[in-house]
Amino acid sequence: MKNIFSKFNTNWIAIALLSGTFAVSAVRFYQISGGGLGSIDDSNVIRVVHWQLEPGFRESLQWAIDQYNELPEVKAEGIHVEQSPISQTVYNQFMNVHLISGTAPDIAVNGNKLSEGNALAKFYTPLGSYTEQPNPYNAPKYQKPGLSSEMSKYLATSSWQNTFFDGLQGGYNNTLGDYYGIPICTFGGARMFYNLAIMEEVKAFATAQLQLTPQPDWLQRVWRQSDNPDGYLPKQVGIDWLHSDHIPESLGELFLYCNAVQAYARDQENNYLVPISVSKSDANDIALAYRTSFLSYNWEAFSLETGASLSGLETLAAYDKDIWNFQSPQIIELFKLWREFANFYPTGFLGLDREQTQRRFVLGQAAMIYTGAWDAPGIFSGVKTRDNAADAFEIALSQPPLPRENERWSKYIKFRVSEADVRGGVPFAINQATPHFDRALDFLRFLTSHRINEAFNKRSGWLPVISGAEASDAMAAFSPVAEGLPKNISLNMFSNMPSAILNAWTSNMKLFLTNELEYAEFENLLNKTLYNGQIGMRRAWIFGLQKAVDSSRGYNRTTSVEHLNTLLGEEDSEQREVAITYLNLTRDEGVRIRRWWHQNNPETPFPEF
Amino acid sequence: MTLKTSSRSQSLQRLLSCSCLCLICLLAACQGKKDLSPSELDALTADGIGSLQTYSFDIAYKALSTAHAQSATTDPDYIKITYCLALAAWHKSPPSHDAIIEAKQHLRSVVEMSPDSKWAASALIDLGRIDEVADFNADETDVPSAQAYYKRVRNKFPNSEYSAKATLYLAQSMIQDFDKPSTEAAAQLLVEEMKAQPDSHWLSTMAQFTAQIYAFYLNNKEQALTYYNTAWERGFPRAAEADLSLWQYGLLAQECEQDLLAAKVFTEIVQKYPRSLYGTLARERVRQIAVKYPDAEIVVPTLNAVKVN
Numbered sequence: 001m002k003n004i005f006s007k008f009n010t011n012w013i014a015i016a017l018l019s020g021t022f023a024v025s026a027v028r029f030y031q032i033s034g035g036g037l038g039s040i041d042d043s044n045v046i047r048v049v050h051w052q053l054e055p056g057f058r059e060s061l062q063w064a065i066d067q068y069n070e071l072p073e074v075k076a077e078g079i080h081v082e083q084s085p086i087s088q089t090v091y092n093q094f095m096n097v098h099l100i101s102g103t104a105p106d107i108a109v110n111g112n113k114l115s116e117g118n119a120l121a122k123f124y125t126p127l128g129s130y131t132e133q134p135n136p137y138n139a140p141k142y143q144k145p146g147l148s149s150e151m152s153k154y155l156a157t158s159s160w161q162n163t164f165f166d167g168l169q170g171g172y173n174n175t176l177g178d179y180y181g182i183p184i185c186t187f188g189g190a191r192m193f194y195n196l197a198i199m200e201e202v203k204a205f206a207t208a209q210l211q212l213t214p215q216p217d218w219l220q221r222v223w224r225q226s227d228n229p230d231g232y233l234p235k236q237v238g239i240d241w242l243h244s245d246h247i248p249e250s251l252g253e254l255f256l257y258c259n260a261v262q263a264y265a266r267d268q269e270n271n272y273l274v275p276i277s278v279s280k281s282d283a284n285d286i287a288l289a290y291r292t293s294f295l296s297y298n299w300e301a302f303s304l305e306t307g308a309s310l311s312g313l314e315t316l317a318a319y320d321k322d323i324w325n326f327q328s329p330q331i332i333e334l335f336k337l338w339r340e341f342a343n344f345y346p347t348g349f350l351g352l353d354r355e356q357t358q359r360r361f362v363l364g365q366a367a368m369i370y371t372g373a374w375d376a377p378g379i380f381s382g383v384k385t386r387d388n389a390a391d392a393f394e395i396a397l398s399q400p401p402l403p404r405e406n407e408r409w410s411k412y413i414k415f416r417v418s419e420a421d422v423r424g425g426v427p428f429a430i431n432q433a434t435p436h437f438d439r440a441l442d443f444l445r446f447l448t449s450h451r452i453n454e455a456f457n458k459r460s461g462w463l464p465v466i467s468g469a470e471a472s473d474a475m476a477a478f479s480p481v482a483e484g485l486p487k488n489i490s491l492n493m494f495s496n497m498p499s500a501i502l503n504a505w506t507s508n509m510k511l512f513l514t515n516e517l518e519y520a521e522f523e524n525l526l527n528k529t530l531y532n533g534q535i536g537m538r539r540a541w542i543f544g545l546q547k548a549v550d551s552s553r554g555y556n557r558t559t560s561v562e563h564l565n566t567l568l569g570e571e572d573s574e575q576r577e578v579a580i581t582y583l584n585l586t587r588d589e590g591v592r593i594r595r596w597w598h599q600n601n602p603e604t605p606f607p608e609f
Numbered sequence: 610m611t612l613k614t615s616s617r618s619q620s621l622q623r624l625l626s627c628s629c630l631c632l633i634c635l636l637a638a639c640q641g642k643k644d645l646s647p648s649e650l651d652a653l654t655a656d657g658i659g660s661l662q663t664y665s666f667d668i669a670y671k672a673l674s675t676a677h678a679q680s681a682t683t684d685p686d687y688i689k690i691t692y693c694l695a696l697a698a699w700h701k702s703p704p705s706h707d708a709i710i711e712a713k714q715h716l717r718s719v720v721e722m723s724p725d726s727k728w729a730a731s732a733l734i735d736l737g738r739i740d741e742v743a744d745f746n747a748d749e750t751d752v753p754s755a756q757a758y759y760k761r762v763r764n765k766f767p768n769s770e771y772s773a774k775a776t777l778y779l780a781q782s783m784i785q786d787f788d789k790p791s792t793e794a795a796a797q798l799l800v801e802e803m804k805a806q807p808d809s810h811w812l813s814t815m816a817q818f819t820a821q822i823y824a825f826y827l828n829n830k831e832q833a834l835t836y837y838n839t840a841w842e843r844g845f846p847r848a849a850e851a852d853l854s855l856w857q858y859g860l861l862a863q864e865c866e867q868d869l870l871a872a873k874v875f876t877e878i879v880q881k882y883p884r885s886l887y888g889t890l891a892r893e894r895v896r897q898i899a900v901k902y903p904d905a906e907i908v909v910p911t912l913n914a915v916k917v918n
Contacts, residue, residue, distance in 0.1 A: 121664045166884065174849060305825060306864065307857025418886045432663060482912050486886035549743070556742060557700045560735070561662060564696060567727060568658070575848070578814055581774070582846040585781045585818050589742060595825065598787050 046081045046436050046443060047105035049095070051088040052426060056377040058085050060460035068446050079439050099123045102433050106440045110181050110429035121561075124429040126178040128572065130441060131161035131168060137449030138163060144451040151468050155450050163450065165467050170424030175583070176558060177576035181427025182444045184453065186463035188373045188478030189419040190283065192400055194247045197393035198261070198273075198367045205267065206242050206260040218263045222256050224408055232256060233407045247396045251290075252407035254400075258344040261367045275344035277366030279357035286370040287341040289400040293413040294334035295490040298324065302491060304596045309488035312496045313544045313593060316537045317600050319530065324491065326523040333412055335512065335519055342513040350510050358382070364391060370400070373478035374425075377461030380474060397477040418484030424465040498543040500535035504528075538607045541597060545606065548590030555584045645679045653679070654686060658693050670697035677715075688723045691715050692732060699735070704745040713739060730771035733762045734778065741782055752782050773811035776802040777818060784826050796822045803839070813843035817854065830865050837861065841874075852878050852885035859891065869905060872898040876910045883913035 048065070052058070065081045068074060084105065086094055091109075098104035110124055136142075138155040147155070154163075161168040164183070171181035209216055222238060224231030232238075233252025241253045248254040258275040265273040278284045302310055302318040318324055324331065346352065346360065354375070361369040362382035369379070379395070386392050403410040428447075430440045446452055454469035463471050463478055471479075493505045508525050511517035517525075530536045558580045565573035586592060597606050645653065657672030673694040680687045695715035698708050716732040716739075723729050737758030740751040759782070762775035776798055783795035799819045803812060816839035824833035837858040840846070845854040859874035875891035875898075882888070892912055899907035 119664070169849075169884075172849065174847075300860075307853070307860045309853075415889060418889055420884050420888055421886050482883060482914065483889050485889065488886070489890075552742070553704075553744065556738065557664065557666075560696050560700060561664060563731060564658075564693065565662060567692075567731060574810060578810065579847045579849070581777065582814050582817065585777055585814070586821060588781060589785075591781075591785055594785075595787060 043435070044078045044080060046079060046107065046434070046440055048081060048083045048428065048443075049086055049105040049108040050083070050426060050428075051086055051091040051109065052374075053085055053087065054374055054378050054460075055381055056460045057462070058083065060456050063459055064447050064452055064456045067452065068443055071446075074439070077439070079436065081443055099431075104431045104433065106431055106434040106436055107428050107444070108431065109426055120173055120180050120429075121176050121178075123432055124180050125432050125437065126176070126180060127171070127182065127430070127441070128178040131179055132159050134158060135160040135163060135445045135449055137446050137452065142449060142451060144454070147450075147468075155468065160445065160448070163466050164424055164448070165465060166423045168424070170465070171427045171429075175554065175580070177562070177579050181429045182448055183424025183427045183465050184447055185425055185457050185460070186373075186422065186465050187425045188422060188463050188475070189399070189480050190289070190370060190372045191397045191477055192286065193361065193369045193371070193376075193379060194396045194398070195361065195364060195367050195393050196247075196396055198364065199247065199257070200245075202257070202260045202264045202367065203242050205264045206256075209263070210239060210242065216263065218259050222259050224252070224406065231408065233404070237404070237407075247398055248401050249398075250401050250407055251403035251409060251413065255340065255408075257367070258341075262344065272360075272365045274346045274360070274366050275368060276341070277357045277360040277369040278345040278349045279352040279354050280350050281354055281357075284354070284357055284369070284371055285341075286400055287338045289370070289416060290337060290409075290413055291334060292417045292485050292487050292490040293415060294330045294337075295492075296485055297328075297330040297412070299489040299491075304599060305592070310490065310492060311544075312492050313540060313596060315491045315493055316501075316530070316540055317596065318491075320537060321600065326519075326526070330412055332519070333409060335522075337409060339513060339515070342515075350514065362386075364393065373463055373475060376475065376478065380461065399481065416481070416484045417487050418482055419480035420482035420484075422480040496544075496547070498535065498539050500529055500532070501537075501540060504530075541593070541607050542609060545590040545593045548587060548593050552584065552588050552590065555580055555587070559584055650676060650679055654690055657690075657697070661693055661697055666697050666701040669693070670701045673697050682722065688719055688726065688728050691722075692719050692728045695719065695732065695735070699739060699744070704748070706748070709739060709744055709748065724765075727771070730762055730766045730769070733758050733765075734771065734775055737762075737775070737778060741778070752785070756782050768805055770809060770811060773802055773806055773809045773815065777811065777815060780818070780822070784822060787826065789827070792822060792826045796827065813840045814846040816840040816843065817846055820858075824861055830861050833861055834858070834865060834867065834870070852882040852887055855882075856885075856887045856891065859894065863894070868898045868901060869907075872902075872905075872907050876908075879910035879912060888912050 048061070050061075052061075061083055065083060068081055069079075095104060095108060104123070110120065134157055135155075138158075140152060140156055143152055143155065161179070164170070165186065166183075168179055168183075170183035170186075171179045173180050206219075209219060214220070221228070221230075222232055223235040224233055225235065232255040233250065237250075237252065238256045241248070241256065242260075246253075248257050261273065261275040265271075276286060278286075282288055296310075299310055300306075301323050302314055304314050304317060326332070342349075346366070349357075354371075357369065358371075358375055358378055359382075360366045362379060369375075371379075383392055383395065399416060402416065403413050428444055430437060430444070434440055447456065448466060450466050450469055453464050453466040457464040457469065457475075458472050461472060461475060463475050493501065495502075497505070504526050508517060508522050512519065512522045559577065562573050562577035562580055566577055594606055597604075653672050654676045657669045657676055660666075660669035660672060673690060677690050677694045680690055684690075692715070695712045698715065699712035701708060713736060716736050719726075719732040720729045720736075737755040739755075740758065741755035743750050756779055759775040759779035763772050763779070766772050766775075780795035780799050783798070784792045796819055799815050799822070803809075803815050803819070806812065809815075816836045820833040820836035820840060823829045823836065837854075841855070841858060845851045847854070855874050855878050859871045859878070862868070862871035862874060872895050875895045878885050878891040879888050879895070885891075889912060892910055895907060896909045899905070899909055
């Protein structure tokens, strides 16, 4: 017996499992291919694919789909709309394969890497010519009762495009100069969520600690006074806040609260409770809400082209000319603020995903979470439906607070980042290969009609995208706030950079945030990369030029096509040709980048490999 | 899983359509010219042009190659087909020396066969672009040749939209080396074209491009303001980024110490573009200017709320 087992190769188990899985898949494929699992004629199905797996979205979309499928004309045609939600982690691969093979679904959220640039036009239908007409589903007979006559008339007579709150900018492609997507909701701005039950307990705890003599270390560290310049806020302001029932209304109060939560968790020997629930996603990192304030401190000096968005190359050029460096007070203070926040994040936060982060807050193991409207319905419903009703808690929402005068960092943070350019989200595009274009378009009109879009978004708990559509009360807090700095005037070392610089920044930043690297070492490591002749700044210029040249080839193709359209007499193409030609003129063959180099290094030829 | 079944029917349709196209192409290739009926030829041409319009250059190239081979030079659509085939050859993937040569041959034949037509004017500009721009990494450019094509368009089609476009590209080709006399000549060329064609739909493009040349290539920001103003009045070429253009215009005005002009421009951003990211900074600038010039009685604009419903 022993001999038999010793000769048995365990790899056979794996082979048997693989074979079994293959056999099951083959049978399922055969069944489905044969139409054995469905009663609807497959050729009449319009498939809608998206990656929004947040709670409520699929159910709400299904409600809208059911409403559409029930329309008499849709039933008469035998058309049936179906949705197929796909995980974001495989969405790009799924769409790329199906777009290339010509088997992509009829309607899909665009935005995967393959369909960037003018490849978008290769796979999806331009919708500009359809957006000029009113949406037939905004006609009075489809409107919800009780609309004002003014709104009713506006919806019925306005072009489809003008019924979107952003004029359909969320579906517009700047390079191609046309609409390639129809957004169905709005994300709005990111907000801080506060667990008010924890806040009450923590404030009671902290108020009691105030009475101790001497005050505990954590409180002494918080007060900003002459012998403690790194304190966050004046003592009396902090005491007043602790005695109030307000959420933090200044950055100093927020840091006081974070410290108090940490002290409370220690006191309660609760190893799970953290001040802020954070994941590896930038969208959860509250520190980033303040980054632009620090990094835009001298944007006019960094800029090589007055008024244009600040690019990574301009950031590097300014660094090379010592216009900024890691000893600039603004940079040092940003890193200090970043690490201060990171001290209040859960251990190992750089390995946590969105769901884990959300769950921690819902389970009452975090006093705060910073996230966008897309997570709000999941959080609200999660809290409401806790197993034990007594564990449910009230939530308050606010923008990240700004420091008041006399608080730490008040010298550096004057504004938040502007949310004025927020656009419609989840842009559905119509596959060029769909045999049901008219119906697919009709479905998108239906979904973005005032009545349906309002109801759909109320059900899903998201913000609507159509003018005049009411949002649920809970979502009003996510309405974008225009006041703030443009994010594109900030020093930028974190996007559109060669991988070596990007890695040096991101990986060392992670080590810094987790206290595994000191600031001086961070600076040293980054300098090593930046001044490396092979992978550093020199390469960034080559990389930047190559990208610009590649883009200009794309612009060339677009210019050719739009000019052809003009020659063939197509309406509107003339203006699109003008718009794209202007890009060609100002960026052709990377001329702008070569000019920047020439401006900074008039005697040195542009670097080459 | 259900996607696969729909995919199958779509694949089948696509397969059938491609097969038909291939069959037509194959028959045409085997049997020599003029074997397609006029309606088949029309369908093939329409397919090719349709593919071109949707950036499917490879598919367009196949269809238009066959249509071109099947058309007589006397066919009314011959020039159009030849021009479209040239575009398809130019932009198909992967770009290659042979494809570029072929594109140029077709463009030249358009110019020869219909020298006064819009197709010829377009072909000459395209020939210039092909010479001026590297279409693949090893592609060598020939800027003097490109400039000769642009000049030819200006001479052959003066005071036309083609002349305006050729002037823009000619000026662009003259500033690439950052040589000051050449850059000044480029700006002058644009100024003259604007004077010659004040009603051209390229006017705002010429004006803003001239402003860019003065501001960033010749460091003459005062002069840039004149042309920025023209572009503003006529509507910026990239209307979707009008607030960005205004922001740049306002900053340049401030650099030239024309604060009152800057205040006017920044106010326009705040009032007309509530969705502009620059609203807050623009308002702050107006506020500072208002303090600096109390007699000007500048009204600081209010930032409008962004309405999502």
